[in-house]
Amino acid sequence: MGELRVRDVSEAELLRRILRVLGPLSRAEVGPGDDATVLAVPGGRVVATTDTLVHGPDFRLAWTSPRDLGYKAAAVNLADVAAMGARPTALLVALALPDSLPAAFVDDLATGFRDALDELAPGCAVEGGDLTVSDTLTVAVTALGVLDGVSPVLRSGARPGDDVAVAGGLGAAARGLRLLFTRFRDDEGRPVAVDLAVLTEQERRDLSAQLRPQPPVRLGLAAARAGATALMDVSDGLVLDATRLADASEVTLLIEADLEDDALSGGEDHALLACFPAGTAPAGFTVIGRVAQRREVPVLIRGVAPDGRGGWDPYSDWDAVLG
Amino acid sequence: MGELRVRDVSEAELLRRILRVLGPLSRAEVGPGDDATVLAVPGGRVVATTDTLVHGPDFRLAWTSPRDLGYKAAAVNLADVAAMGARPTALLVALALPDSLPAAFVDDLATGFRDALDELAPGCAVEGGDLTVSDTLTVAVTALGVLDGVSPVLRSGARPGDDVAVAGGLGAAARGLRLLFTRFRDDEGRPVAVDLAVLTEQERRDLSAQLRPQPPVRLGLAAARAGATALMDVSDGLVLDATRLADASEVTLLIEADLEDDALSGGEDHALLACFPAGTAPAGFTVIGRVAQRREVPVLIRGVAPDGRGGWDPYSDWDAVLG
Incomplete structure (x- = not known):
């Protein structure tokens, strides 16, 4: 050759x-x-x-x-x-x-x-x-x-009464990864080339979210300008990252939106999780809950404490054989 | 365990x-x-x-x-x-x-x-x-x-008449690497642990220059403040890096100091190569030559054009077996 x-x-x-x-x-x-x-x-x-x-x-x-x-x-x-x-x-x-x-x-x-x-x-x-x-x-x-004239928005500024909002998709990247692991490996578990022809439209979108993520980059500055009190990248699953934000801000996040498991625990979404004073979330963000005084747990999903860690850790979770 | x-x-x-x-x-x-x-x-x-x-x-x-x-x-x-x-x-x-x-x-x-x-x-x-x-x-x-109040010093500012100077050691890191390759490998060529007891004082210093290099970091800013016209890190051998500086500045560097082969072509020195208006090199720099109008070759070593490339290229030179 x-x-x-x-x-x-x-x-x-x-x-x-x-x-x-x-x-x-x-x-x-x-x-x-x-x-x-x-x-x-x-x-x-x-x-x-x-x-x-x-x-x-x-x-x-x-x-x-x-x-x-x-x-x-x-x-x-x-x-x-x-x-x-x-x-x-x-x-x-x-x-x-x-x-x-x-x-x-x-x-x-x-x-x-x-x-x-x-x-x-x-x-x-x-x-x-x-x-x-x-x-x-x-x-x-x-x-x-x-920082175009704004102060950096940290994870630690959320206050009770704030809205909790997200921009960007949640869960699709995890579904895309699952597609790869379940549909595109040979009998020995080795990865094989993706055949888009065997996928539905929805599956192709999920795969694209995994392979070519589209984080809402411009909305970061927009959030800061709108007065976001806390802001972070959701890369390890919403529950785990919301827990980090809640811990940093010493508050509890009450997630009220009806989210499926992939949206709650899937990784690599690269969505933005933000808190804003009530009613002030700018265009592009969807309110999914609100910030409360710190309770026993950092995050409640429709009133229930999530079980398990609900996220991805490269050191504990990585398996060289299974990938 | x-x-x-x-x-x-x-x-x-x-x-x-x-x-x-x-x-x-x-x-x-x-x-x-x-x-x-x-x-x-x-x-x-x-x-x-x-x-x-x-x-x-x-x-x-x-x-x-x-x-x-x-x-x-x-x-x-x-x-x-x-x-x-x-x-x-x-x-x-x-x-x-x-x-x-x-x-x-x-x-x-x-x-x-x-x-x-x-x-x-x-x-x-x-x-x-x-x-x-x-x-x-x-x-x-x-x-x-x-940049503490100075402009960045590029490779491209050397002018005919400038002194060429270096700060930091040249050649020791290459000698240290050669020690590792010749003295601390087993019969199959695999690296084995270094035994300092078998090395002379000079060899230990060479090894240290390879494993724990001491670039003259503070002298970068000192060179800028002293009015350096060109400045660069010598990491791929003096001849090769001097060629890059000469090409960027469209001049020829006349190296007059008596330097051994390791100093000319050894890599990983992380010394500083600088040009200063004649007579203005600050403390810590040693003048090794001067800048001339561009000639046929970018660098002359005591009047002679160096042969070979005289430096290290990670893509062409790396051998996975020999290391």
């Missing part, structure tokens, strides 16, 4: 391929190409977060295209910036690539990053990164953002 | 262990624990860089202690911030850990980060990060810094 592999090209050539896709987006004072990036930070404060996708626990190439992988790696980091009430301005992308990977893989990966930036965070660009080799394909992203 | 492994503890517990070591250093407006970090950026500009260490190509646990690994992961990123003329203020650390790793490993790794921050960049702290599992131990670090 004459296909060009990562081991056949120099780091400089690989970087050129990536910057051909991503470089023109740069708005940094100093973009990719020097020792570090220099970004203007108009408000004098920068928001920074990092999240890594690792082949195996976080994605499988049999199920995920490089373009979707780039999209998701960008999206999950943009969601964390949005969850502070900030506007994302730059990504740094560290790629650790098996040397047997086709060199064209990085073009598609970069295109996925570009798709996500165009759709979810126009004005944000990949402004730096790192290339190295690894036996395990790893995409480590850092996202930076600015 | 009753040793606690990463798979035996929750993500939250692992994070608590890390923050027990690193947390007290935080100076961020919002430190670890929310969706993202919020940092004050007094000058309205932030410097950002990312560099990843991967088990296999970048380090071997047989040779490197977790404490040295943390130190090196911090140091190489701090060096890139310094190479812009900036002062490092925060690190974000993304750890991808095999689940069989002892949980105590992360304590030692965090201690290494703390050592490096204390020694190389007081005032800088780990302000955020990410934890995930991976078959390949990977430490992906992002460093952020501020």
Whole structure:
């Protein structure tokens, strides 16, 4: 086979391929190409977060295209910036690539990053990164953002009487993951390529939510401007993340909306969970409950304490065999 | 064996262990624990860089202690911030850990980060990060810094007539790597534990330069304040990095100092290469040559064009068998 592999090209050539896709987006004072990036930070404060996708626990190439992988790696980091009430301005992308990977893989990966930036965070660009080799394909992203005249919205500011609201979908990403595990593995449990033809419209949407999540990035700043008292990214399941918000704010969240199990405990939604003074949730958010004085438990679902942990922990839950 | 492994503890517990070591250093407006970090950026500009260490190509646990690994992961990123003329203020650390790793490993790794921050960049702290599992131990670090009233110093500003100077050691890290490859492998080429008792004092210093590099981080800002026209981190060998600076500045660097081969082509020194108006290099820098009008070649070593590429490329040079 004459296909060009990562081991056949120099780091400089690989970087050129990536910057051909991503470089023109740069708005940094100093973009990719020097020792570090220099970004203007108009408000004098920068928001920074990092999240890594690792082949195996976080994605499988049999199920995920490089373009979707780039999209998701960008999206999950943009969601964390949005969850502070900030506007994302730059990504740094560290790629650790098996040397047997086709060199064209990085073009598609970069295109996925570009798709996500165009759709979810126009004005944000990949402004730096790192290339190295690894036996395990790893995409480590850092996202930076600015607070456009607002204060950061933490998890700790919810007050009794506030509305509890969400923006973005809940549960679809978990259903999509279940589809992959139940419908696209061979007899030995190994992942096999997805055949969209065998899926219903709803199943395709669920799969897309898993592989190419669409966090409501712009609504982070909108929530901050509307006076959100608390805000966070829902990435480990609503119950678990609502518990974190309730604990940080020393309140109890009373969830009254009729939500199915996947919405309550499914992970990777990258929806926004916010609290607002009663009646002030802005467009894009759906009120699902209210904030009460701290009770014995941090969260009640229609009056009932959820059982189990109801979320995903990469260290306790990851099984190298079952994936 | 009753040793606690990463798979035996929750993500939250692992994070608590890390923050027990690193947390007290935080100076961020919002430190670890929310969706993202919020940092004050007094000058309205932030410097950002990312560099990843991967088990296999970048380090071997047989040779490197977790404490040295943390130190090196911090140091190489701090060096890139310094190479812009900036002062490092925060690190974000993304750890991808095999689940069989002892949980105590992360304590030692965090201690290494703390050592490096204390020694190389007081005032800088780990302000955020990410934890995930991976078959390949990977430490992906992002460093952020501020420009204390100076402009960033790029690779592109060197002018004919400038002095060429370096700060920090050249060649020792490459000698240290060669020691590991020649003295601490078994008959099948597998790494075996280092026995310091068999090494001379000089060899121990070389090994330390490889495993626990000491980039002159403070001298980055000092160079900027002294009026450096160009500045960069020497991480891939002096000849290769000097070529990059010469190409970016469209000049030729005439290196006149008597440097041995390791100093010219060895990698991972993390020294600073700078150009200053003649006679103005500040304390800590040694003048090794001068900048000339662009000639046929970008770099001349005592009048001779270096042969070969003279540096390290992770994609072309990495050999999974030989390491």
